[in-house]
Amino acid sequence: MTIEHFEDIYHRACQRKGGKQALESLLQKPLHQDEIAAIPDDRWLAAFTMKVFQCGIQWKVVRDKWPNFESLFFQFRLEPILMQPDEAWEEKARDPGIIRYLPKVMTIPANAQMIFDVRVDHGSFGEWVAQWPKARIVDLWLHLKKHGKRLGGNTGPYALRQMGVDTFLMTYDVEAYLRATKIIDSGKETKRALYAANDAFNQWHAESGRSFTEISQIIAYSSGDLHDH
Structure with a gap:
Protein backbone atom coordinates (compact mmCIF):
# COMPACT_ATOMS: atom_id res chain seq x y z
CA MET A 1 0.00 0.00 0.00
CA LEU A 31 -0.86 23.55 22.77
CA HIS A 32 2.83 23.17 23.57
CA GLN A 33 3.93 20.39 25.90
CA ASP A 34 4.56 22.76 28.81
CA GLU A 35 1.06 24.20 28.43
CA ILE A 36 -0.46 20.71 28.51
CA ALA A 37 1.60 19.81 31.58
CA ALA A 38 0.30 22.88 33.42
CA ILE A 39 -3.39 22.01 33.04
CA PRO A 40 -4.84 21.18 36.48
CA ASP A 41 -6.31 17.74 37.09
CA ASP A 42 -9.79 19.17 37.68
CA ARG A 43 -9.89 20.57 34.14
CA TRP A 44 -9.13 17.16 32.67
CA LEU A 45 -11.99 15.64 34.64
CA ALA A 46 -14.28 18.47 33.55
CA ALA A 47 -13.35 17.90 29.89
CA PHE A 48 -13.94 14.15 30.08
CA THR A 49 -17.26 14.71 31.82
CA MET A 50 -18.42 17.27 29.28
CA LYS A 51 -17.66 14.94 26.38
CA VAL A 52 -19.37 12.00 28.10
CA PHE A 53 -22.54 14.02 28.57
CA GLN A 54 -22.39 15.50 25.05
CA CYS A 55 -22.35 12.01 23.54
CA GLY A 56 -25.71 11.36 21.93
CA ILE A 57 -27.24 14.82 22.47
CA GLN A 58 -26.73 18.33 21.14
CA TRP A 59 -23.49 19.73 22.52
CA LYS A 60 -25.11 23.11 23.19
CA VAL A 61 -27.54 21.55 25.68
CA VAL A 62 -24.61 20.45 27.85
CA ARG A 63 -22.75 23.75 27.46
CA ASP A 64 -25.81 25.70 28.55
CA LYS A 65 -26.07 23.65 31.74
CA TRP A 66 -22.36 23.50 32.37
CA PRO A 67 -22.19 26.12 35.16
CA ASN A 68 -24.57 23.89 37.13
CA PHE A 69 -22.28 20.89 36.56
CA GLU A 70 -19.30 22.85 37.86
CA SER A 71 -21.19 23.90 40.98
CA LEU A 72 -22.76 20.53 41.75
CA PHE A 73 -19.57 18.54 41.23
CA PHE A 74 -17.15 20.64 43.31
CA GLN A 75 -15.57 22.32 40.26
CA PHE A 76 -14.38 18.78 39.46
CA ARG A 77 -11.75 18.76 42.21
CA LEU A 78 -10.64 15.18 42.73
CA GLU A 79 -10.49 15.01 46.52
CA PRO A 80 -14.09 15.95 47.38
CA ILE A 81 -15.37 13.86 44.47
CA LEU A 82 -13.53 10.76 45.62
CA MET A 83 -14.81 11.22 49.19
CA GLN A 84 -18.48 11.07 48.19
CA PRO A 85 -20.49 7.97 49.18
CA ASP A 86 -22.48 6.13 46.50
CA GLU A 87 -25.81 7.47 47.72
CA ALA A 88 -24.60 11.03 47.22
CA TRP A 89 -24.13 10.35 43.51
CA GLU A 90 -27.66 9.02 43.19
CA GLU A 91 -28.93 12.24 44.75
CA LYS A 92 -26.80 14.42 42.49
CA ALA A 93 -28.04 12.53 39.44
CA ARG A 94 -31.57 13.73 40.28
CA ASP A 95 -30.60 17.40 40.35
CA PRO A 96 -32.71 19.31 37.78
CA GLY A 97 -29.85 21.70 37.04
CA ILE A 98 -27.92 19.04 35.12
CA ILE A 99 -28.75 16.31 32.64
CA ARG A 100 -30.21 13.65 34.91
CA TYR A 101 -28.73 10.32 33.90
CA LEU A 102 -27.09 8.24 36.63
CA PRO A 103 -24.84 6.05 34.41
CA LYS A 104 -23.15 9.18 33.03
CA VAL A 105 -22.99 10.84 36.44
CA MET A 106 -21.19 7.76 37.76
CA THR A 107 -18.40 8.30 35.23
CA ILE A 108 -17.31 11.30 37.29
CA PRO A 109 -15.95 9.40 40.32
CA ALA A 110 -14.64 6.63 38.06
CA ASN A 111 -12.68 9.03 35.86
CA ALA A 112 -11.58 11.02 38.90
CA GLN A 113 -10.02 7.81 40.21
CA MET A 114 -8.25 7.21 36.88
CA ILE A 115 -6.77 10.72 36.99
CA PHE A 116 -5.81 10.35 40.65
CA ASP A 117 -4.03 7.06 39.93
CA VAL A 118 -1.98 8.76 37.20
CA ARG A 119 -1.18 11.64 39.54
CA VAL A 120 0.26 9.25 42.12
CA ASP A 121 2.82 7.93 39.65
CA HIS A 122 3.44 10.98 37.46
CA GLY A 123 2.82 14.11 39.54
CA SER A 124 -0.19 15.26 37.56
CA PHE A 125 -2.38 14.02 34.75
CA GLY A 126 -1.27 16.92 32.54
CA GLU A 127 2.42 16.10 32.97
CA TRP A 128 1.71 12.50 32.06
CA VAL A 129 -0.24 13.40 28.92
CA ALA A 130 2.35 15.98 27.89
CA GLN A 131 5.06 13.31 27.84
CA TRP A 132 3.03 10.78 25.87
CA PRO A 133 4.85 9.85 22.61
CA LYS A 134 2.90 11.15 19.64
CA ALA A 135 4.12 8.26 17.51
CA ARG A 136 1.68 6.10 19.49
CA ILE A 137 -1.02 8.58 20.43
CA VAL A 138 -3.68 5.91 19.93
CA ASP A 139 -2.25 4.05 22.93
CA LEU A 140 -3.34 7.04 25.01
CA TRP A 141 -6.84 6.64 23.54
CA LEU A 142 -6.76 2.96 24.51
CA HIS A 143 -5.62 3.79 28.05
CA LEU A 144 -8.57 6.14 28.49
CA LYS A 145 -10.92 3.47 27.18
CA LYS A 146 -9.51 0.76 29.45
CA HIS A 147 -8.98 2.69 32.67
CA GLY A 148 -11.65 5.37 32.33
CA LYS A 149 -15.39 5.08 32.00
CA ARG A 150 -17.25 5.86 28.75
CA LEU A 151 -14.10 7.30 27.21
CA GLY A 152 -13.89 4.85 24.30
CA GLY A 153 -14.73 5.60 20.68
CA ASN A 154 -14.30 9.27 19.85
CA THR A 155 -15.17 10.52 23.35
CA GLY A 156 -11.67 10.35 24.81
CA PRO A 157 -9.90 11.68 21.71
CA TYR A 158 -12.38 14.57 21.38
CA ALA A 159 -11.73 15.51 25.02
CA LEU A 160 -7.97 15.41 24.41
CA ARG A 161 -8.34 17.65 21.36
CA GLN A 162 -10.52 20.04 23.35
CA MET A 163 -7.73 20.31 25.91
CA GLY A 164 -5.16 21.14 23.23
CA VAL A 165 -3.46 17.74 23.01
CA ASP A 166 -1.89 17.02 19.65
CA THR A 167 -4.00 14.18 18.33
Missing part, protein backbone atom coordinates in the same frame (compact mmCIF):
# COMPACT_ATOMS: atom_id res chain seq x y z
CA THR A 2 1.29 3.45 -0.95
CA ILE A 3 0.24 6.30 1.31
CA GLU A 4 -0.61 9.52 -0.52
CA HIS A 5 2.01 12.23 -0.12
CA PHE A 6 0.95 14.94 2.28
CA GLU A 7 1.82 17.65 -0.27
CA ASP A 8 -0.92 16.30 -2.55
CA ILE A 9 -3.45 16.19 0.28
CA TYR A 10 -2.57 19.76 1.25
CA HIS A 11 -2.82 21.02 -2.32
CA ARG A 12 -6.28 19.49 -2.69
CA ALA A 13 -7.43 21.04 0.59
CA CYS A 14 -6.19 24.45 -0.54
CA GLN A 15 -8.14 24.13 -3.78
CA ARG A 16 -11.33 23.19 -1.93
CA LYS A 17 -11.05 25.98 0.64
CA GLY A 18 -10.07 28.85 -1.65
CA GLY A 19 -6.31 28.92 -1.33
CA LYS A 20 -3.53 28.50 1.19
CA GLN A 21 -4.36 31.54 3.30
CA ALA A 22 -8.00 30.55 3.59
CA LEU A 23 -7.10 27.00 4.60
CA GLU A 24 -4.50 28.05 7.14
CA SER A 25 -7.00 30.40 8.79
CA LEU A 26 -9.26 27.42 9.52
CA LEU A 27 -6.67 25.25 11.22
CA GLN A 28 -6.72 24.72 14.97
CA LYS A 29 -3.28 24.10 16.48
CA PRO A 30 -2.34 22.13 19.59
CA PHE A 168 -5.81 13.27 15.16
CA LEU A 169 -9.51 12.44 15.33
CA MET A 170 -11.31 9.58 13.67
CA THR A 171 -14.12 11.81 12.44
CA TYR A 172 -16.51 10.75 9.71
CA ASP A 173 -14.45 12.54 7.04
CA VAL A 174 -11.07 11.29 8.26
CA GLU A 175 -12.32 7.73 8.58
CA ALA A 176 -13.83 7.90 5.08
CA TYR A 177 -10.51 9.08 3.64
CA LEU A 178 -8.54 6.37 5.44
CA ARG A 179 -10.94 3.73 4.12
CA ALA A 180 -11.01 5.10 0.57
CA THR A 181 -7.21 4.99 0.46
CA LYS A 182 -7.17 1.51 2.08
CA ILE A 183 -5.09 2.64 5.05
CA ILE A 184 -7.69 1.01 7.28
CA ASP A 185 -9.93 -1.91 6.37
CA SER A 186 -11.42 -2.99 9.70
CA GLY A 187 -13.59 -1.48 12.42
CA LYS A 188 -12.28 1.97 13.33
CA GLU A 189 -11.92 1.06 17.01
CA THR A 190 -9.85 -2.07 16.40
CA LYS A 191 -6.16 -1.90 17.28
CA ARG A 192 -5.36 -2.85 13.70
CA ALA A 193 -7.16 0.22 12.35
CA LEU A 194 -5.91 2.56 15.06
CA TYR A 195 -2.27 1.60 14.61
CA ALA A 196 -2.53 1.75 10.82
CA ALA A 197 -3.99 5.26 11.06
CA ASN A 198 -1.35 6.32 13.58
CA ASP A 199 1.42 5.02 11.29
CA ALA A 200 0.02 7.03 8.38
CA PHE A 201 -0.10 10.17 10.50
CA ASN A 202 3.50 9.53 11.56
CA GLN A 203 4.51 9.49 7.89
CA TRP A 204 2.62 12.69 7.11
CA HIS A 205 4.12 14.36 10.17
CA ALA A 206 7.61 13.34 9.05
CA GLU A 207 6.93 14.74 5.56
CA SER A 208 5.37 18.03 6.63
CA GLY A 209 6.52 18.80 10.16
CA ARG A 210 2.91 19.61 10.98
CA SER A 211 1.04 18.53 14.06
CA PHE A 212 -1.39 15.64 14.04
CA THR A 213 -4.11 18.18 14.86
CA GLU A 214 -3.41 20.15 11.67
CA ILE A 215 -2.95 17.07 9.50
CA SER A 216 -6.26 15.62 10.67
CA GLN A 217 -8.12 18.78 9.74
CA ILE A 218 -6.34 19.14 6.40
CA ILE A 219 -7.28 15.57 5.44
CA ALA A 220 -10.91 16.29 6.25
CA TYR A 221 -10.89 19.55 4.32
CA SER A 222 -9.24 17.80 1.37
CA SER A 223 -11.94 15.20 0.88
CA GLY A 224 -14.92 15.36 3.19
CA ASP A 225 -18.09 17.30 3.84
CA LEU A 226 -16.38 19.58 6.37
CA HIS A 227 -17.84 18.34 9.61
CA ASP A 228 -15.96 18.92 12.89
CA HIS A 229 -12.33 17.89 12.35
Whole structure:
Protein backbone atom coordinates (compact mmCIF):
# COMPACT_ATOMS: atom_id res chain seq x y z
CA MET A 1 0.00 0.00 0.00
CA THR A 2 1.29 3.45 -0.95
CA ILE A 3 0.24 6.30 1.31
CA GLU A 4 -0.61 9.52 -0.52
CA HIS A 5 2.01 12.23 -0.12
CA PHE A 6 0.95 14.94 2.28
CA GLU A 7 1.82 17.65 -0.27
CA ASP A 8 -0.92 16.30 -2.55
CA ILE A 9 -3.45 16.19 0.28
CA TYR A 10 -2.57 19.76 1.25
CA HIS A 11 -2.82 21.02 -2.32
CA ARG A 12 -6.28 19.49 -2.69
CA ALA A 13 -7.43 21.04 0.59
CA CYS A 14 -6.19 24.45 -0.54
CA GLN A 15 -8.14 24.13 -3.78
CA ARG A 16 -11.33 23.19 -1.93
CA LYS A 17 -11.05 25.98 0.64
CA GLY A 18 -10.07 28.85 -1.65
CA GLY A 19 -6.31 28.92 -1.33
CA LYS A 20 -3.53 28.50 1.19
CA GLN A 21 -4.36 31.54 3.30
CA ALA A 22 -8.00 30.55 3.59
CA LEU A 23 -7.10 27.00 4.60
CA GLU A 24 -4.50 28.05 7.14
CA SER A 25 -7.00 30.40 8.79
CA LEU A 26 -9.26 27.42 9.52
CA LEU A 27 -6.67 25.25 11.22
CA GLN A 28 -6.72 24.72 14.97
CA LYS A 29 -3.28 24.10 16.48
CA PRO A 30 -2.34 22.13 19.59
CA LEU A 31 -0.86 23.55 22.77
CA HIS A 32 2.83 23.17 23.57
CA GLN A 33 3.93 20.39 25.90
CA ASP A 34 4.56 22.76 28.81
CA GLU A 35 1.06 24.20 28.43
CA ILE A 36 -0.46 20.71 28.51
CA ALA A 37 1.60 19.81 31.58
CA ALA A 38 0.30 22.88 33.42
CA ILE A 39 -3.39 22.01 33.04
CA PRO A 40 -4.84 21.18 36.48
CA ASP A 41 -6.31 17.74 37.09
CA ASP A 42 -9.79 19.17 37.68
CA ARG A 43 -9.89 20.57 34.14
CA TRP A 44 -9.13 17.16 32.67
CA LEU A 45 -11.99 15.64 34.64
CA ALA A 46 -14.28 18.47 33.55
CA ALA A 47 -13.35 17.90 29.89
CA PHE A 48 -13.94 14.15 30.08
CA THR A 49 -17.26 14.71 31.82
CA MET A 50 -18.42 17.27 29.28
CA LYS A 51 -17.66 14.94 26.38
CA VAL A 52 -19.37 12.00 28.10
CA PHE A 53 -22.54 14.02 28.57
CA GLN A 54 -22.39 15.50 25.05
CA CYS A 55 -22.35 12.01 23.54
CA GLY A 56 -25.71 11.36 21.93
CA ILE A 57 -27.24 14.82 22.47
CA GLN A 58 -26.73 18.33 21.14
CA TRP A 59 -23.49 19.73 22.52
CA LYS A 60 -25.11 23.11 23.19
CA VAL A 61 -27.54 21.55 25.68
CA VAL A 62 -24.61 20.45 27.85
CA ARG A 63 -22.75 23.75 27.46
CA ASP A 64 -25.81 25.70 28.55
CA LYS A 65 -26.07 23.65 31.74
CA TRP A 66 -22.36 23.50 32.37
CA PRO A 67 -22.19 26.12 35.16
CA ASN A 68 -24.57 23.89 37.13
CA PHE A 69 -22.28 20.89 36.56
CA GLU A 70 -19.30 22.85 37.86
CA SER A 71 -21.19 23.90 40.98
CA LEU A 72 -22.76 20.53 41.75
CA PHE A 73 -19.57 18.54 41.23
CA PHE A 74 -17.15 20.64 43.31
CA GLN A 75 -15.57 22.32 40.26
CA PHE A 76 -14.38 18.78 39.46
CA ARG A 77 -11.75 18.76 42.21
CA LEU A 78 -10.64 15.18 42.73
CA GLU A 79 -10.49 15.01 46.52
CA PRO A 80 -14.09 15.95 47.38
CA ILE A 81 -15.37 13.86 44.47
CA LEU A 82 -13.53 10.76 45.62
CA MET A 83 -14.81 11.22 49.19
CA GLN A 84 -18.48 11.07 48.19
CA PRO A 85 -20.49 7.97 49.18
CA ASP A 86 -22.48 6.13 46.50
CA GLU A 87 -25.81 7.47 47.72
CA ALA A 88 -24.60 11.03 47.22
CA TRP A 89 -24.13 10.35 43.51
CA GLU A 90 -27.66 9.02 43.19
CA GLU A 91 -28.93 12.24 44.75
CA LYS A 92 -26.80 14.42 42.49
CA ALA A 93 -28.04 12.53 39.44
CA ARG A 94 -31.57 13.73 40.28
CA ASP A 95 -30.60 17.40 40.35
CA PRO A 96 -32.71 19.31 37.78
CA GLY A 97 -29.85 21.70 37.04
CA ILE A 98 -27.92 19.04 35.12
CA ILE A 99 -28.75 16.31 32.64
CA ARG A 100 -30.21 13.65 34.91
CA TYR A 101 -28.73 10.32 33.90
CA LEU A 102 -27.09 8.24 36.63
CA PRO A 103 -24.84 6.05 34.41
CA LYS A 104 -23.15 9.18 33.03
CA VAL A 105 -22.99 10.84 36.44
CA MET A 106 -21.19 7.76 37.76
CA THR A 107 -18.40 8.30 35.23
CA ILE A 108 -17.31 11.30 37.29
CA PRO A 109 -15.95 9.40 40.32
CA ALA A 110 -14.64 6.63 38.06
CA ASN A 111 -12.68 9.03 35.86
CA ALA A 112 -11.58 11.02 38.90
CA GLN A 113 -10.02 7.81 40.21
CA MET A 114 -8.25 7.21 36.88
CA ILE A 115 -6.77 10.72 36.99
CA PHE A 116 -5.81 10.35 40.65
CA ASP A 117 -4.03 7.06 39.93
CA VAL A 118 -1.98 8.76 37.20
CA ARG A 119 -1.18 11.64 39.54
CA VAL A 120 0.26 9.25 42.12
CA ASP A 121 2.82 7.93 39.65
CA HIS A 122 3.44 10.98 37.46
CA GLY A 123 2.82 14.11 39.54
CA SER A 124 -0.19 15.26 37.56
CA PHE A 125 -2.38 14.02 34.75
CA GLY A 126 -1.27 16.92 32.54
CA GLU A 127 2.42 16.10 32.97
CA TRP A 128 1.71 12.50 32.06
CA VAL A 129 -0.24 13.40 28.92
CA ALA A 130 2.35 15.98 27.89
CA GLN A 131 5.06 13.31 27.84
CA TRP A 132 3.03 10.78 25.87
CA PRO A 133 4.85 9.85 22.61
CA LYS A 134 2.90 11.15 19.64
CA ALA A 135 4.12 8.26 17.51
CA ARG A 136 1.68 6.10 19.49
CA ILE A 137 -1.02 8.58 20.43
CA VAL A 138 -3.68 5.91 19.93
CA ASP A 139 -2.25 4.05 22.93
CA LEU A 140 -3.34 7.04 25.01
CA TRP A 141 -6.84 6.64 23.54
CA LEU A 142 -6.76 2.96 24.51
CA HIS A 143 -5.62 3.79 28.05
CA LEU A 144 -8.57 6.14 28.49
CA LYS A 145 -10.92 3.47 27.18
CA LYS A 146 -9.51 0.76 29.45
CA HIS A 147 -8.98 2.69 32.67
CA GLY A 148 -11.65 5.37 32.33
CA LYS A 149 -15.39 5.08 32.00
CA ARG A 150 -17.25 5.86 28.75
CA LEU A 151 -14.10 7.30 27.21
CA GLY A 152 -13.89 4.85 24.30
CA GLY A 153 -14.73 5.60 20.68
CA ASN A 154 -14.30 9.27 19.85
CA THR A 155 -15.17 10.52 23.35
CA GLY A 156 -11.67 10.35 24.81
CA PRO A 157 -9.90 11.68 21.71
CA TYR A 158 -12.38 14.57 21.38
CA ALA A 159 -11.73 15.51 25.02
CA LEU A 160 -7.97 15.41 24.41
CA ARG A 161 -8.34 17.65 21.36
CA GLN A 162 -10.52 20.04 23.35
CA MET A 163 -7.73 20.31 25.91
CA GLY A 164 -5.16 21.14 23.23
CA VAL A 165 -3.46 17.74 23.01
CA ASP A 166 -1.89 17.02 19.65
CA THR A 167 -4.00 14.18 18.33
CA PHE A 168 -5.81 13.27 15.16
CA LEU A 169 -9.51 12.44 15.33
CA MET A 170 -11.31 9.58 13.67
CA THR A 171 -14.12 11.81 12.44
CA TYR A 172 -16.51 10.75 9.71
CA ASP A 173 -14.45 12.54 7.04
CA VAL A 174 -11.07 11.29 8.26
CA GLU A 175 -12.32 7.73 8.58
CA ALA A 176 -13.83 7.90 5.08
CA TYR A 177 -10.51 9.08 3.64
CA LEU A 178 -8.54 6.37 5.44
CA ARG A 179 -10.94 3.73 4.12
CA ALA A 180 -11.01 5.10 0.57
CA THR A 181 -7.21 4.99 0.46
CA LYS A 182 -7.17 1.51 2.08
CA ILE A 183 -5.09 2.64 5.05
CA ILE A 184 -7.69 1.01 7.28
CA ASP A 185 -9.93 -1.91 6.37
CA SER A 186 -11.42 -2.99 9.70
CA GLY A 187 -13.59 -1.48 12.42
CA LYS A 188 -12.28 1.97 13.33
CA GLU A 189 -11.92 1.06 17.01
CA THR A 190 -9.85 -2.07 16.40
CA LYS A 191 -6.16 -1.90 17.28
CA ARG A 192 -5.36 -2.85 13.70
CA ALA A 193 -7.16 0.22 12.35
CA LEU A 194 -5.91 2.56 15.06
CA TYR A 195 -2.27 1.60 14.61
CA ALA A 196 -2.53 1.75 10.82
CA ALA A 197 -3.99 5.26 11.06
CA ASN A 198 -1.35 6.32 13.58
CA ASP A 199 1.42 5.02 11.29
CA ALA A 200 0.02 7.03 8.38
CA PHE A 201 -0.10 10.17 10.50
CA ASN A 202 3.50 9.53 11.56
CA GLN A 203 4.51 9.49 7.89
CA TRP A 204 2.62 12.69 7.11
CA HIS A 205 4.12 14.36 10.17
CA ALA A 206 7.61 13.34 9.05
CA GLU A 207 6.93 14.74 5.56
CA SER A 208 5.37 18.03 6.63
CA GLY A 209 6.52 18.80 10.16
CA ARG A 210 2.91 19.61 10.98
CA SER A 211 1.04 18.53 14.06
CA PHE A 212 -1.39 15.64 14.04
CA THR A 213 -4.11 18.18 14.86
CA GLU A 214 -3.41 20.15 11.67
CA ILE A 215 -2.95 17.07 9.50
CA SER A 216 -6.26 15.62 10.67
CA GLN A 217 -8.12 18.78 9.74
CA ILE A 218 -6.34 19.14 6.40
CA ILE A 219 -7.28 15.57 5.44
CA ALA A 220 -10.91 16.29 6.25
CA TYR A 221 -10.89 19.55 4.32
CA SER A 222 -9.24 17.80 1.37
CA SER A 223 -11.94 15.20 0.88
CA GLY A 224 -14.92 15.36 3.19
CA ASP A 225 -18.09 17.30 3.84
CA LEU A 226 -16.38 19.58 6.37
CA HIS A 227 -17.84 18.34 9.61
CA ASP A 228 -15.96 18.92 12.89
CA HIS A 229 -12.33 17.89 12.35
